[in-house]
Amino acid sequence: xxxxxxxxxxxxxxxxxxxxxxxxxxxxxxxxxxxxxxxxxxxxxxxxxxxxxxxxxxxxxxxxxxxxxxxxxxxxxxxxxxxxxxxxxxxxxxxxxxxxxxxxxxxxxxxxxxxxxxxxxxxxxxxxxxxxxxxxxxxxxxxxxxxxxxxxxxxxxxxxxxxxxxxxxxxxxxxxxxxxxxxxxxxxxxxxxxxxxxxxxxxxxxxxxxxxxxxxxxxxxxxxxxxxxxxxxxxxxxxxxxxxxxxxxxxxxxxxxxxxxxxxxxxxxxxxxxxxxxxxxxxxxxxxxxxxxxxxxxxxxxxxxxxxxxxxxxxxxxxxxxxxxxxxxxxxxxxxxxxxx
Numbered sequence: 400x401x402x403x404x405x406x407x408x409x410x411x412x413x414x415x416x417x418x419x420x421x422x423x424x425x426x427x428x429x430x431x432x433x434x435x436x437x438x439x440x441x442x443x444x445x446x447x448x449x450x451x452x453x454x455x456x457x458x459x460x461x462x463x464x465x466x467x468x469x470x471x472x473x474x475x476x477x478x479x480x481x482x483x484x485x486x487x488x489x490x491x492x493x494x495x496x497x498x499x500x501x502x503x504x505x506x507x508x509x510x511x512x513x514x515x516x517x518x519x520x521x522x523x524x525x526x527x528x529x530x531x532x533x534x535x536x537x538x539x540x541x542x543x544x545x546x547x548x549x550x551x552x553x554x555x556x557x558x559x560x561x562x563x564x565x566x567x568x569x570x571x572x573x574x575x576x577x578x579x580x581x582x583x584x585x586x587x588x589x590x591x592x593x594x595x596x597x598x599x600x601x602x603x604x605x606x607x608x609x610x611x612x613x614x615x616x617x618x619x620x621x622x623x624x625x626x627x628x629x630x631x632x633x634x635x636x637x638x639x640x641x642x643x644x645x646x647x648x649x650x651x652x653x654x655x656x657x658x659x660x661x662x663x664x665x666x667x668x669x670x671x672x673x674x675x676x677x678x679x680x681x682x683x684x685x686x687x688x689x690x691x692x693x694x695x696x697x698x699x700x701x702x703x704x705x706x707x708x709x710x711x712x713x714x715x716x717x718x719x720x721x722x723x724x725x726x727x728x729x730x731x732x733x734x735x736x737x738x739x740x
Contacts, residue, residue, distance in 0.1 A: 407562050409486035409590045413611045413629055416574065416589035417441050419642070420611065420634050421479030425515040425573075426534055428472045429463035429525045432497075433583065435474040436520050437461055438576070441642075444492040444585035454523045460494060460585035463578065464525075471580040472499075475515065475539060479634070480593040480612045481508070481572040484545065488588035489561040491554035498553050499582035504563075505542035506571040539575050543567075548579060559585070570594040592616045597678050605683065610634070614677025618712070621670045622646035628672035631688075640691040646670045663699045663732045673715075679706065685730060702730040 416422040419441040427435035432455045440459075450457040463472040484506065491498040515537075516530040526534070545565050552558035576587055593614045600606055609615035609632050617629040624647035630637065631644045649668065656664050682704065689696040703726035707715070711725075 406560070407486060407564060409564060410488060410562070410588070411627075411629070412485055412590040412592060412616055413480065413482075413633075414441075414588045415478045415480045415482055415484065415591050415593065416476050416587060417479060419479075419638070423477045423479070424518070424520070425475045425477050426518055426530070427461070427474035427526065428470075428531075429581070430461070430521060431464035431523055431525065432456070432462035433458040433460055434520045434522060435461040438474070438584060438587040439476060440586065444490060446493045452522060458493065458497075458583060458585075460490075460492070460583050462494070462497060462583035463581045466581045471578060472582075473575055473577040475534075476574050476576065476587065476589075478572055478574065478589065481570060482591045482593040482614070483568055484565050484571055484574075484589055484591040486562060486564045486590050487546065488586070488590070489551060489563070489584060490559055490586035490588070491551055491561065491583070492559040492585040494554040494583035494585060496553075497583050499551055499578035499584050501548050501550050501579035502546070502584070503544065503548045503577045503579070504546040505539070505575040505577070506545050506567075507539070507542040507573050507575075508570055509572050542573075542575055543569075545574075548577075551584075554583075554585065593677065595677060606678075606680070608676040608678060608680045608682070609674050610677070616675050616677075618673045618675050619715075620644075620672040628674075631672070632674065636688065637690055640695075643690075643692065644672065645692070645695065661732070662734055666698075669701070675712065682729060687735060689735060697735050699732050699734050700730070701728065701732050703727060704729050 414420065416439050418439045422439045424435045424439065437459055438461045444459045447457050461474065487504060489502055516533045545567060546563045549563070551561050574589060578584065593611050595613045607613060611632045612634055615632045620628045623644065625645035626641055626643050628644040630642055637643045649666070651667050653666065656666070658664050685702060687700060705725040705727060
């Protein structure tokens, strides 16, 4: 399996392993130069020129020491949202002479309550013999292989992104990232769609049908200049403005804005995003959260809905949401406000 050089379509899906979504590193063989927990940070990797720790150069990723023992380094990541994995991104940014030359990825669907040895996330440390023994008993090396041992490219701007499609349709809860034999990786993105057991949900229960944890996913959008619309269906409230959906300012706005009788500004066109709900349902309530957007929140919004078969969805994916003519208005043009504090 070889990586693709340009971002494939699966990178528009949710990052199931991201720490913001609840992802956690449960085990790592070695955290000497930089801890494995950095792999699942939501922010892009950073470079700090001339900054060193007592263990070596400061790096924003996972970097193990140069191995002087048999074997290779690996870590276990619990997905924040369990689901079907469509592809992974292995980012080696800034790891140029110290990147992991090869990697592989395995996955498992473990029952709730599965325990792992207590992890010490600290630079300059490695897994203890007791932790290694405990992990050997779990036989994680036998997990299903999603990506076989594959070469990675160095962390220069034109080679740092390594993309790998995955064809499995199974639900996964954990992944094992293997480095061969050692080195550094800046970020691991596990793209896919959440999978919820809807048989446990009562018919009268109020559920967020579009939330990523319940299987919601963004299928298309008009603009994502400052922030991807998938952020709007993430877990919890946004940490900051960058953790939401923000578009570029439209250049076709009139020089002088005017409003209609209801106070909605009259502008040509609009920005849009299409989401597939995690499960068909009756929509009773809608929440629009403009948290952090104080000088750039939208003037108004409109919400439409439709029922599409998989074939129909494929036909309209990524196209203008008004093109199919099957959409019904749930919420007409409505003014949006924000709390300026």
